[in-house]
Amino acid sequence: MFVNIIILLVLIAITVGAGWLTWRAVRAKRLWVKIAGGLGAGLLTLVFAAVAFFGGKGLASTYFPGAAPAPELTVAGTPEQIARGEYLVNLSCIGCHSAVGADGRPTEAHPLSGGWNLPATEGFGFIGDMITENLTPGGKLAGYSDGEIFRVLRHGINQDGQLLGMMSLMPYKQLSNEDTEAIVAYLRSLPAAESAGPTGDNLNFIGAAMFGAGMFGPLQPPAPDVIAAPPQGVTAEYGKYVATFGECRGCHGPDVTGSPATSVSAAIPNPRPLVGTLTLEQFVEMMRSGVRPGNNPFPDTMPWKNAAKMTDDDLAALYAYLVAPVK
Numbered sequence: 001m002f003v004n005i006i007i008l009l010v011l012i013a014i015t016v017g018a019g020w021l022t023w024r025a026v027r028a029k030r031l032w033v034k035i036a037g038g039l040g041a042g043l044l045t046l047v048f049a050a051v052a053f054f055g056g057k058g059l060a061s062t063y064f065p066g067a068a069p070a071p072e073l074t075v076a077g078t079p080e081q082i083a084r085g086e087y088l089v090n091l092s093c094i095g096c097h098s099a100v101g102a103d104g105r106p107t108e109a110h111p112l113s114g115g116w117n118l119p120a121t122e123g124f125g126f127i128g129d130m131i132t133e134n135l136t137p138g139g140k141l142a143g144y145s146d147g148e149i150f151r152v153l154r155h156g157i158n159q160d161g162q163l164l165g166m167m168s169l170m171p172y173k174q175l176s177n178e179d180t181e182a183i184v185a186y187l188r189s190l191p192a193a194e195s196a197g198p199t200g201d202n203l204n205f206i207g208a209a210m211f212g213a214g215m216f217g218p219l220q221p222p223a224p225d226v227i228a229a230p231p232q233g234v235t236a237e238y239g240k241y242v243a244t245f246g247e248c249r250g251c252h253g254p255d256v257t258g259s260p261a262t263s264v265s266a267a268i269p270n271p272r273p274l275v276g277t278l279t280l281e282q283f284v285e286m287m288r289s290g291v292r293p294g295n296n297p298f299p300d301t302m303p304w305k306n307a308a309k310m311t312d313d314d315l316a317a318l319y320a321y322l323v324a325p326v327k
């Protein structure tokens with residue numbers, strides 16, 4: 001944090017210096033100094049001003065997001081809550097927070113000891129570190145209150161009130177209070193596992209500037225404090241909620257109609273045209289086997305193994321949502 005703030009101050013100083021040079025050049029007596037110097041120094045001023053502006057914006061939104069206090073909350077941890085939490089966590093969180101393998105990537109297996117440095121393994125290490133947390137009581141969550149874990153999921157804010165680089169972009173802010181509490185209950189019930197190494201965010205100035213400029217995806221509006229899920233059932237309405245906790249909307253866009261490329265990820269297609277040609281049975285078969293019709297397997301970038309763990313009813317609701325008209 002301090003290094004990044006010093007870099008920001010230096011950049012502001014350079015911007016002011018370049019601005020002063022531009023002023024001097026424009027007022028110079030010789031015409032060529034006026035034109036070449038004015039243009040050169042002017043351009044430099046603009047570039048440094050833009051970098052300082054977006055960097056400053058990124059730093060401000062990360063370090064001072066104006067976070068609401070964590071709710072006062074004690075999760076009871078009933079067997080029902082733990083079972084529901086287990087279902088949800090094994091559909092989504094495990095894809096990033098599971099123990100890492102020799103290649104530094106998650107193994108999708110327990111324990112949820114984290115340690116995946118996304119930028120480093122996915123080819124955007126120049127932004128700094130974003131390392132998944134150990135979600136078992138062997139990691140830093142042991143020192144978090146239930147309300148503070150709730151706030152991570154609902155608002156993407158850590159214990160110190162700072163915005164979390166990756167978690168703030170995830171769709172968990174739309175989970176119901178009931179499901180969010182179920183996740184907390186399940187995480188608390190896990191056996192403690194040791195962390196493999198450091199965890200958490202350490203974005204450098206370039207990362208902060210790109211974050212501030214919305215280059216990882218747009219910063220999301222604040223989420224409400226109370227969210228209720230639609231009634232559970234095989235309906236398009238509940239299917240949209242399945243697409244939320246099943247993360248389809250996180251990648252395929254809010255309406256699951258595809259999403260454009262960002263500076264750190266490729267474009268993701270609209271799955272509706274394909275799903276629209278399938279029966280429910282064919283859709284379930286595809287999601288459970290990872291193979292599209294015509295013997296065309298999903299590539300690794302499509303995390304079908306998580307969706308394969310959904311109940312029949314949830315897959316049927318998802319199907320109903322994907323074949324319904326987009327509202």
Ligand code: HEC
Nearest residue numbers: 092093096130131132133152158159164165166167200201
């Ligand atoms: C796309 C990968 C990804 C998924 C999926 C994901 N996380 Fe994370 N999580 C991260 C990363 C990366 C961090 C490190 C901080 C950051 O960049 O947000 C993190 C940090 C956390 C933290 C620590 C926050 C803090 O205060 O330091 C918690 C708690 C957490 N995640 C819970 C969850 C839960 C629960 C789920 C599933 C509902 C989940 N995460 C799903 C990537 C992910």
Ligand code: HEC
Nearest residue numbers: 246247248251252268269270271274275299301302303307
């Ligand atoms: C981590 C991001 C990610 C998540 C989460 C995700 N997908 Fe995908 N999905 C992809 C990518 C990338 C492709 C494109 C694969 C390719 O190149 O053919 C894809 C392809 C698909 C396709 C095939 C589209 C076609 O025309 O071939 C379907 C269907 C699909 N996804 C459905 C889903 C559903 C349903 C969910 C939620 C349970 C989901 N996806 C979650 C990234 C994701």
